[in-house]
Amino acid sequence: MGRSRVDPARTVAFEVLKAVRVHDAYTNLVLPSLLRKHRLTGRDAAFATELASGTLRRLATYDAVLDACTDRPLRKVEAKVLDALRLGAHQLLAMRVPQHAAIATTVDLVRSEVGPGAGGFANAVLRKVSQRDLEAWFAELAPARDADPVGHDALVHSHPAWVVEALGAALEGVGAGDEVADLLAADNVAPAVTLVARPGRSNREELPGEPTPYSPHGVVLGSGDPGQVPAVAEGRAGVQDEGSQLVAVALADAPLEGRDEHWLDLCAGPGGKSALLAALAAGRGADLLAVERQPHRAELVRRALAGADGVRGVVTADGTRPPLEPGSFDRVLVDAPCTGLGALRRRPESRWRRSPDDLTVLVDLQRRLLASALDLVRPGGVVLYATCSPVLAETRDVVAATLEQQPGAQLVDLAPQHVQVPTSAGPLPGTVQLWPHRHRTDAMFMAVLRRAGEPAGD
Structure with a gap:
C-alpha cells in the first residue's frame, strides 16, 4: 500500500521521531526543515509540531499505556511501529482528534511504513488505548502519589525518575519543594x-x-x-527565550569597577546571547569577542553576529584554555554546557538522553570553564556563570566550589537587578534561578562573580 493515504502532517511527525531515535536529532532543529520539505504551513504545520513534540514529551506515559495494551514487551515491537503507536496514543489521549481518525491514520501510516500485518497489530493496540481517557489510565497505571511521589510524577508527567528527583531537589534548594508537580507540568507545555x-x-x-x-x-x-x-x-x-535574554542583560548591568571596554562570550554557540551582548556592548562603546569550541557552532555564531557593530571576532577554541591574554576582559559570560534540564519545553527529547553519569563530566567542565573565565577577566571585572539547568550540582555546587578554591572571586548580589522578577532567588544568596512554571522561561541559573584586586584605570 502506497504512502498516498498518509497525510503530510503525520508523515512529518513520524519522520521527526525517527530522526530523534536514529540520529539523536533535536526536534526544534529538525522540524523546520521537514515542514519546508513537505510544504506545510499554518494549521498543518502546527498540527505536525504538536504531534511530534507532544509525543516526545509524553513518551514515558504513552509507553506505559501501550505496554498495558500489548501482549508483547515494547522492546520487541519494531521501532517504526512503536513510533507510530506513540503518535496514535498522543492523538487519542491528548489532542482533539476524533477517535476513528486517530486510529485509521495511524494504521495507514504503519501499513505504509511496515506492512499490512503490522497495521492490524496497530489497530488492535490503539483500540485498547482508546477505551480509557488519560486520567483513567493514570488512575490504573500510576502509583499513589503519597506512597511513591517520584514514581507517580515520573509516569504522570513523563520524566525519568532521576530527573524528577533532581528537579525536586533544585526546588527544595530555593524553598519551593512543594512545586515539583507544577514544574513538571510546565515542562510539558509548548513554549511561546x-x-x-x-x-x-x-x-x-x-x-x-x-x-x-x-x-x-x-x-x-x-x-x-x-x-x-x-x-x-x-x-x-x-528568536530567543526570555530567560536567555535576561542572562545577557544581567551581565551587561552587573556593577563594574574601572573600565568597561572588552566583553567576552566564552561558550558562544549557537550565538543568540552573543548577538544580544554585542548590541548591548556597542551601545556603550565596548566590543565583544566570542569563543566557541566546535567549528560548526562557531560558524553559527559568525552568522548571528553578521552586520553587528562592536564585534572583535569569533575564535574557534576550547574555552577552558583559549589563546587569549589573561586579565584582558572587563565582562565575561560563561553560558556553560549543561544537562539542559531547564529547557525541556523546547527540547523534549533531552530528558530521555541524559543520565546521572552525565553530571560528573559536565560539572568538571563547568568548573574548568568558570576558572578560565576568572583568569581572563581583569581585577574588578565580572564573570556571569549561567546554565540552562536548575540542577544543584551544576548551579549551587559549581559556584560554591569556585568561591572556595578561588579566594580572589567574590559573589555579586544579583537581586537588585531582578527586583522586577518575583520569586527568582537562587540556591545561593545573590544568585538568580528562573523557572518555567513561575516565569514562563527556561530554568536559567545566573551567578555573577567579581575578580578581586585593583581595577584597571579608566
Missing part, C-alpha cells in the same frame, strides 16, 4: 515563541507581539512564522 530586539539595530516596538514581562528587549509572538518578521529576517532581531 519569543523574539528579541537587538538594541541599536531594532527595538521591540517594531516587533509583533506582547512585550515580555521581564526583559526590556523581548516580545511574545502570538502567531505566525518568526522568519517572516522583517527585523528577524534581516538579523536585527532574533
Whole structure:
C-alpha cells in the first residue's frame, strides 16, 4: 500500500521521531526543515509540531499505556511501529482528534511504513488505548502519589525518575519543594515563541507581539512564522527565550569597577546571547569577542553576529584554555554546557538522553570553564556563570566550589537587578534561578562573580 493515504502532517511527525531515535536529532532543529520539505504551513504545520513534540514529551506515559495494551514487551515491537503507536496514543489521549481518525491514520501510516500485518497489530493496540481517557489510565497505571511521589510524577508527567528527583531537589534548594508537580507540568507545555530586539539595530516596538514581562528587549509572538518578521529576517532581531535574554542583560548591568571596554562570550554557540551582548556592548562603546569550541557552532555564531557593530571576532577554541591574554576582559559570560534540564519545553527529547553519569563530566567542565573565565577577566571585572539547568550540582555546587578554591572571586548580589522578577532567588544568596512554571522561561541559573584586586584605570 502506497504512502498516498498518509497525510503530510503525520508523515512529518513520524519522520521527526525517527530522526530523534536514529540520529539523536533535536526536534526544534529538525522540524523546520521537514515542514519546508513537505510544504506545510499554518494549521498543518502546527498540527505536525504538536504531534511530534507532544509525543516526545509524553513518551514515558504513552509507553506505559501501550505496554498495558500489548501482549508483547515494547522492546520487541519494531521501532517504526512503536513510533507510530506513540503518535496514535498522543492523538487519542491528548489532542482533539476524533477517535476513528486517530486510529485509521495511524494504521495507514504503519501499513505504509511496515506492512499490512503490522497495521492490524496497530489497530488492535490503539483500540485498547482508546477505551480509557488519560486520567483513567493514570488512575490504573500510576502509583499513589503519597506512597511513591517520584514514581507517580515520573509516569504522570513523563520524566525519568532521576530527573524528577533532581528537579525536586533544585526546588527544595530555593524553598519551593512543594512545586515539583507544577514544574513538571510546565515542562510539558509548548513554549511561546519569543523574539528579541537587538538594541541599536531594532527595538521591540517594531516587533509583533506582547512585550515580555521581564526583559526590556523581548516580545511574545502570538502567531505566525518568526522568519517572516522583517527585523528577524534581516538579523536585527532574533528568536530567543526570555530567560536567555535576561542572562545577557544581567551581565551587561552587573556593577563594574574601572573600565568597561572588552566583553567576552566564552561558550558562544549557537550565538543568540552573543548577538544580544554585542548590541548591548556597542551601545556603550565596548566590543565583544566570542569563543566557541566546535567549528560548526562557531560558524553559527559568525552568522548571528553578521552586520553587528562592536564585534572583535569569533575564535574557534576550547574555552577552558583559549589563546587569549589573561586579565584582558572587563565582562565575561560563561553560558556553560549543561544537562539542559531547564529547557525541556523546547527540547523534549533531552530528558530521555541524559543520565546521572552525565553530571560528573559536565560539572568538571563547568568548573574548568568558570576558572578560565576568572583568569581572563581583569581585577574588578565580572564573570556571569549561567546554565540552562536548575540542577544543584551544576548551579549551587559549581559556584560554591569556585568561591572556595578561588579566594580572589567574590559573589555579586544579583537581586537588585531582578527586583522586577518575583520569586527568582537562587540556591545561593545573590544568585538568580528562573523557572518555567513561575516565569514562563527556561530554568536559567545566573551567578555573577567579581575578580578581586585593583581595577584597571579608566
